Amino acid sequence: MTRRGIQWLSAVADDPVMCRAHWADDPRRPYVLPTGRLFDVVVMSQRLGMETFDQLVRREMPLGPVMMDRRAKQIGFLLSSKSRARFTRFLSLERATPPEYRYLDAGSFVVVPGPMPMADDRHQWLRAPIRRPEASPLRTASLAVMFAAASALIERADRYGEHYPSPGAAGPEELERVGDRAR
Numbered sequence: 001m002t003r004r005g006i007q008w009l010s011a012v013a014d015d016p017v018m019c020r021a022h023w024a025d026d027p028r029r030p031y032v033l034p035t036g037r038l039f040d041v042v043v044m045s046q047r048l049g050m051e052t053f054d055q056l057v058r059r060e061m062p063l064g065p066v067m068m069d070r071r072a073k074q075i076g077f078l079l080s081s082k083s084r085a086r087f088t089r090f091l092s093l094e095r096a097t098p099p100e101y102r103y104l105d106a107g108s109f110v111v112v113p114g115p116m117p118m119a120d121d122r123h124q125w126l127r128a129p130i131r132r133p134e135a136s137p138l139r140t141a142s143l144a145v146m147f148a149a150a151s152a153l154i155e156r157a158d159r160y161g162e163h164y165p166s167p168g169a170a171g172p173e174e175l176e177r178v179g180d181r182a183r
Contacts, residue, residue: 001115005065005129009112012038027116030123036106039064039078039133042087042143043102043110049075051150052143053126061146062139066126067113075126076110077143080135090141094148101147 001009006023012033013019019031035041044052046068053075056063065078079087084103091098104110113123133139 001125001128002130004131006115008038008132009033009129023115026114028114028118028121030111030113030117032109032111035104035108035110036081038081040081040083041076041078041104041108041110042147043074043076043104044147045100046070046073046075048099048147048150048154049077051154052077052147055146055150056142059146061142062136063127063142064133064139065129068124068126069111069122070124071122076104078129078133079140079143080133081105083140086137086140087144090144091148094145095151099147099151 006020010016010019010023013031014034019033022029022031049066049068053063053066055061063077064080067076067078068074069076082105084105087103111123113121113125113128115128117124
């Protein structure tokens, strides 16, 4: 995390000076910050969050800071504050029944990793803030669309695993039929 990232993140704290002092004493220590002032957070399961993150990065789509809580097995995507309606609207355009998530905005709090967590710390940055992220409707849309797509991909992979628990379970006829469809 850069100095400008620390300045932006700590500006949300009730006492920004104390927050920066906390991190100056130990840059690994997490800190509790209120959501809804400068950013909101979309929280999802680690499995779905990692797939969503990976797809956004691979496709070079707009993406803000992303954090992980290893023990809770959750990923949090930071969005501009007041993005709930836009996120919900884009998500509903993609899926009639959205995947499970929590949206943290005004009145909520989130534990953010310190600026320099170690590899085995509970709280990690997958993508740390390097400066104040630009308010971008594209970032909100990208997250909603890729969240829905990653959810569909995982659901399909799970159904395949239930139907065919091993490669040999499909049988030669099924494998040939799948191969013919692929051509």
